Amino acid sequence: MNYKMIRYFFGIMLMLEAAFMLIPTATALIYSEDITPFIITIGILLFFGIPSVAFKPNNTRIYAKEGFICVAAAWILLSLFGALPFVISGAIPNYIDAFFETVSGFTTTGATILCEIESLPRGILLWRSFTHWFGGMGVLVFMLALFPSGDGQTIHLMRAEVPGPVKGKLVPKIKRTAMILYGIYFALTVVQTVALLCTGMPFYDSLVNSFATAGTGGFSVKNQSIMSYENPAAEWVIAVFMFIFGVNFNLFYLMLVKHIREVLKNEELRSYLIICLVATGAIALSTYKTFDGFEHCLRTSFFQVTSIISTTGFSTTDFNLWHIFPKTVLTVLMFIGACAGSTAGGLKVSRVIILFKSIRREIKHMLKPRSVNIIRVDGEVIPEENVKAALNYFALYIVLIILSTVLISVDGLSMETNITAAVTCVNNVGPGFDTVGPMGNFSTYSAFSKIVLSLDMLLGRLEIMPMFILFSPMAWKKR
Template identity: 40%
Template sequence: MEEFYNSSNLYKGVTRKNSLINKKIIFRVLGILLFIESAMFLLCAGISLCYGEHDYQYFLYTMLLNILIGGILLLLGRNAEKRLTRRDGYCIVSFTWMLFTLSGMLPFYISGGIPSITDAFFETMSGFTTTGATILDNIESLSHGMLFWRSLTQWIGGLGIVFFTIAVLPIFGGGNLQLFSAEATGVTHDKIHPKISVMAKWIWAVYLILTVVETALLMVGGMSLFDAVCHSFTTTATGGYSTKQASISYWNSPFIEYVVAIFMILSGVNFSLYFMCLKGRGKRLLKDDELRWFLKSVGILTLVITLALFFQNHYDLESAFRKALFQVATAHTSCGFATDDYNFWPSFTWMLLIFAMLSGGCTGSTSGGIKNMRLMILARNIKNEFKRMLHPNAVLPVRVNDHVISPSIIATVNTFFVFYLLCALAGWTLLMFFGVGLTEAMSTVISSMGNVGPGLGAFGPAFSWAALPDAAKWVLSFLMLIGRLELFGVLLLFYSGFWRSR
């Protein structure tokens, strides 16, 4: 991704003196974003009023606080130069996700729906990062406004908070590129339009279409309008929050299970491919290497688990297929819904689901995990190493979609993969230090970093994460954030060289 401006004019006319960070523009953008979140609170207050609930006041209180803080930030950012560097972009994205979470937790906390600050922060971070892990043991006790807010956090967080703003408001100007690069980190970025703002609008249009279509189908299956909208929000965002404690199992409907499973898989696909289809370039969808890798993985895992459930757990064939497809889809796309407790499945299937959680979906989707593009590049590079042992002088490029992957990208993928595993190992060790069991610690860390939701054992799909120690919840909240922003975007802020002057 090219820089917004080159080194020759990097500091032309700037007022930041010798600092590499443009603090004023960061304050200004954060202030504007808090005003946007205030509009979301107003919408949720309206939902509560429609159902005659008193919780609307808590959204209004939080909205007023947001407006106050946003106004202060705008004052601090007045007369800011309208230029953004990559450093500014990374600061804005990381601070935005933290600010949205801190203010987003307030309706839960001040209403008493979630009386613990730790739990309220965890629940909100899990929402915005579309992880879907919850500390709630009685979800139905929340008001419609609070349930809608839970779902809305995931829908906004699905494609990205800043990316959403780029689509709806032209407030960043030329800085769109820097913010897009900071929030949508990954192996590749398919630029379907020269202007980032136009591309954002098209991708959000696809996102909205998927949400509306799923809402209609869920209503056909027997859900109310409210439940259908909330579950469509969290399915297309691959988030997994439900309005019911029993999740999708509450409706006991094979039709609903199939609809949700299909839309989870659809949401795990690179959204730019859907745009190509709308433009009459559907062949791109069928020829995409990453999509084929993803669908093969989902198909193979579903087949193996179906056979295991049929022969070992004695499910009937249709139920075995449906339960396997749903749980594989929810793990592979990092969605987090559940229709069966896989703690009672054959133990080898747990490892298959762990693999699915680590893999995640496709780049350019709402899914978490390492991403199938990276795994595909790793696998093809390993295959080339075997060939190179037999043919030392052979030129063996790694190709994806008939394009040669540069050595620098391969090195970046290798670094990301190793760093991802190291972060998982560090989190695993910390949770065990705080008293979490071996299996539970491993699964909750992988689930948090992959933004999946359920884990194994005591924190499997049938249980909430309320029993975790508070310290573990803060660690997992941090892992959710770095997993959603793909590690380097957040951890870069802890690198001393990021803040040093020239």
């Protein structure tokens, strides 16, 4: 285990978090708010960060084990320090609550314990939403884009953090790949901010909502989420961008290099689009009597479908009040999630495709035992190790949801609340149903349950294994 390199790596990460905290600090200055919480937090981050990077180790190699440990521990450390401004400012006095809110931000879940959001300082709210943007594409991916690195080692960091069953490079160099991904991410965020400004939304709100959409997080600066704006044009803009940010970012790169045909043939993208259209139609048909006209019904249905499947979690209606069928459709979307290589959570469409094709192959094998059936996606053979990994992940994923539901049930809340709370946290969605619905929050849970759900969010964002490896005794044994 290269402990010196891990220490150095954490030092860079803490200093990067300190640098990003200058953004809400500047916002607080602009709005004449107290900057003390941010200054103190920046000081603490630098206190731990500077000594860690003072001496760069001679051996800078990062193997697979170090890569998984670095990624898992980094997300915990970011959340532990990132919670400090909430506590110091008094916005969230309880540290467990602040940790829950920060984990929810960095993992782009959007689950909140806050009841009164609009009364909080704008600097604090900007930091809250910026954690979505920072965590959306990946903290470590951002570091790889900024700092020189050896591709042979840092590929382990990228594989541990980027969601989806298959991880790869857009170009031969990891640093260049990370720069391309963040360049696309930043450009799309700017375009959405400008589009929201054109709908009449104020600049601050446009920026904060764009951060939350880009990271598919869902933190809003309004108590009733996007519904508070009563702005149909803004709802359409946000809905479209929620769909866009649920697309594999590799496809945006292919579009830039004019490989449009490959994009159009992409099986995951086509499946993602079909799921969104079918779900929108199903919800619109089952809820049309509750809306004022066709456009309102279509807009709300499409908005909630893209919000849930992209795991953003914004709302323009209290879907908690819908009857069982549309709520069931939304629950299925929570599990599916969007595309691999996007900022979304959930199982991922590509993994669902592999699971269904694996089931179909098993049925064929039972009917024709001597037949040889291989699984293909986009015309390419999926290696058996990837199929096995998808099946193993699904099994762990179901066990995690069941175990979490049992643990948080000690608080005595309804079954619907507990199940959807576990599902929404593991899938990084945000709102569930009943007490944790779009107009509710997670404040009624005990400190124990909030810690369980915080771990769920981290496990879901990193797709389980990196967190398991971090706490596994085998990972810390000498070679």
